[in-house]
Amino acid sequence: MSEISNMRTVTCHDCGKPVSLSARACPVCGSREPAGPVRIGHRAPRKIGIERLNDRNLAVTSLALGLLGACYGFATNTGVMSAIFFTALYGFxxxxxxxxxGFASNLIRH
Incomplete structure (x- = not known):
């Protein structure tokens, strides 16, 4: 019994029995999260929001410049085949x- 008392334990969130910190699940009730649900800090939602903004900024910037390049490639050529080729080229x-x-603007914003 002295081995068990020396182990660091937490109280299971679901059944209230002691569970070792290294256990993957509670041996009594089988709970996969014996310490309870994960609590995120107060800064985590802000960081998640910033990452979402960065992703959107990168996508909008690259798509807008790609569309602008495609329009330029289409407008500057008269032949059908050259217009198709240069539209794709300038879009790329x-x-x-x-x-x-977009990546640089995301770095500057932080």
């Missing part, structure tokens, strides 16, 4: 430029 170049710009 716009996206390739937009991703680093």
């Amino acid at each position: 170049i716009g996206v390739a430029i937009g991703v680093p710009i």
